[in-house]
Amino acid sequence: MREERPIIALDFPSFEQVKSFLALFPAEEKLYVKIGMELYYAAGPEIVRYVKSLGHSVFLDLKLHDIPHTVQSAMAVLADLGVDMTNVHAAGGLEMMKAAREGLGAGPKLLAVTQLTSTSEEQMRQEQNIQTSLADSVVHYAQRAAAAGLDGVVCSAHEAAKIKTATSASFVCLTPGIRPKGSAVGDQKRVMTPSDARKIGSDYIVVGRPITQAENPVAAYQAIKAEWIGL
Template sequence: MQENRPVIALDFPEFSDVKDFLEKFDPQEKLYIKLGMELFYTAGPQVVYYVKSLGHSVFLDLKLHDIPNTVESSMRVLARLGVDMVNVHAAGGLEMMSAARRGLEMGTPAGRTRPLLIAVTQLTSTSEEIMHNDQKIMTTLEESVINYAQKTNEAGLDGVVCSAHEVEKIKAATHEDFICLTPGIRPKGAAVGDQKRVMTPSQARAIGSDYIVVGRPITQAADPVNAYHSIKIEWAQSTKNS
């Protein structure tokens, strides 16, 4: 179920930054926007309502990780915002992830589609050395990611956030329709920044990613609209497993 629009990460500190950015685009163009913690903590639900009022899709990237009851209650609230996708940390465990899905189902208003629910495996900023030293997880990074993906699937979630490098093995360990959303996407020649495991849009498409998330190469470009369209063309026109 590949999404042909790259998801734009609007990692801005203020609501006004979001308005300024979106005003650069033709109002008829419907984008897929990722709203993260910094922005949501600053502006709250109003930023979600604003972006949805423009007809855009919203991935609300809050990465919930708490006891099952708290996550379930929180998801009931988030479901009422009308977002299209939300996420949790797979490290919260099977019970927590199952509770997250229950909360979303209970909170989704009648007649609306439940938001997609995905889980973070290992952050793309996490290297195997960091995982060993800081988390004391002594498997390989790949084994950790695949284990989290299998638990996510077992809990009934729709997919995971993962590096594009792990997509093929995750789908083999779960199923072909299991969503793999991949951040750490950089056009050829772009700065890597704090990402450790990156790919170009065409590489991510070929390897089977369903969604890609792109932030700074678009939001910090001299011409964000042109940068977006260049990435969108590369992503949408690439051939899976080419």
């Protein structure tokens, strides 16, 4: 089921900047936000508790990748924080993903990262020594995530349709690298507009700088949301 709210990437280095940013939005506007490594490592679990106290949904984007027991234990801690969604690296393997699912429990959604949207096919071949196509690598990881009982994957919108064909229509595709027309691409290599992501089958989109660095973040968010839901 598609989430109508674009997930806002709170890629800020401090708790205070997050507070200032969220204060721009009306109190009744319940957002879906991403808390990634930079912010979590700077502010700790209290940032999750604060955002949840405001009534917002949280995607905790920590991309866990370790031995199964360690990941299972870490996921149990994250579940206690009340996160709505979190993730692991699919490259950690089937047993690690199963352990993550067990540790997190049945409530929050659990996704696997396939290939980062900053990774090109050439980089994948040269640096990871994966000699299939980028699309085949992503689909393979998605199938392993589905076999492990995960809810979906983090992937480029370019691979969403292939992933759903290889898994199921209900398998979640969360796509970062979303940029409205005219926005700078930055360090992303595989990007797509909100409208195109909707058409191609994405269930969640993540948008950061086009909102957080906009002159009017609230207006930018509303415009991206309208494009995402097809208004």
